[in-house]
Amino acid sequence: RKEVEQDPGPFNVPEGATVAFNCTYSNSASQSFFWYRQDCRKEPKLLMSVYSSGNEDGRFTAQLNRASQYISLLIRDSKLSDSATYLCVPRGDSSYKLIFGSGTRLLVRP
Amino acid sequence: DAGVIQSPRHEVTEMGQEVTLRCKPISGHNSLFWYRQTMMRGLELLIYFNNNVPIDDSGMPEDRFSAKMPNASFSTLKIQPSEPRDSAVYFCASSPQGYGAGELFFGEGSRLTVL
Numbered sequence: 001r002k003e004v005e006q007d008p009g010p011f012n013v014p015e016g017a018t019v020a021f022n023c024t025y026s027n028s029a030s031q032s033f034f035w036y037r038q039d040c041r042k043e044p045k046l047l048m049s050v051y052s053s054g055n056e057d058g059r060f061t062a063q064l065n066r067a068s069q070y071i072s073l074l075i076r077d078s079k080l081s082d083s084a085t086y087l088c089v090p091r092g093d094s095s096y097k098l099i100f101g102s103g104t105r106l107l108v109r110p
Numbered sequence: 111d112a113g114v115i116q117s118p119r120h121e122v123t124e125m126g127q128e129v130t131l132r133c134k135p136i137s138g139h140n141s142l143f144w145y146r147q148t149m150m151r152g153l154e155l156l157i158y159f160n161n162n163v164p165i166d167d168s169g170m171p172e173d174r175f176s177a178k179m180p181n182a183s184f185s186t187l188k189i190q191p192s193e194p195r196d197s198a199v200y201f202c203a204s205s206p207q208g209y210g211a212g213e214l215f216f217g218e219g220s221r222l223t224v225l
Contacts, residue, residue, distance in 0.1 A: 032212060034212050034213075042218070043201060043216035043217060043218055043219055044153070044201075044214075044216055045216070046212070046213045046214070049212055087153070091212075094166065096141065096158055096160070096165070096166070097155060097158070097166070098155075098212075098214065100145075100152055100153035101152065102152040103152070
């Protein structure tokens with residue numbers, strides 16, 4: 001089983017739509033989780049951290065379900081500029097090691 | 111403020127040639143990471159330095175790969191000899207903290223093509 005599994009997509013949604021991505025991870029000992037965003041042919045950038053209680057940053061909401069070992073990202077009121085690949089990133093066994101998922105591609109159309 | 115700076119941005123070389131990728135981390139960051147990204151395998155950690163010392167090189171594919179960090183502002187990743195399967199985007203990233211780091215600041219990457 002892969003350490004991190006994500007639906008590669010693409011998710012093709014109209015502007016203004018709400019879209020959600022899930023990610024499952026295999027290491028039950030992972031303590032920290034993140035979502036990174038990567039634009040086409042660009043470097044990954046941190047979108048948000050995922051806290052145990054769930055957290056919200058504007059149109060973005062992240063949730064963590066430790067029992068089921070999955071992380072979710074919800075994007076409300078999608079914008080064209082949200083088109084990107086979203087990488088699910090749990091921390092691995094070592095505190096410095098981030099395990100990057102292969103990403104879910106989002107396309108927001110006019 | 112300058113971000114992580116990588117060079118070259120693109121490199122095309124022939125099998126068997128030596129390739130050297132360079133990275134300048136963000137000033138003040140004491141952790142540096144080299145990652146490789148391919149369609150098949152995604153982003154893989156190759157090596158991690160903390161305070162210029164290699165801490166984890168378990169991701170380095172084989173002896174053909176080597177990395178150095180002679181000072182806090184410079185690191186190199188060398189492939190010798192290069193092979194077509196080394197074709198990938200190589201990212202350097204830095205962080206102001208090693209342990210517990212969540213945010214990595216990536217450079218724009220070096221896109222390597224080995225013919």
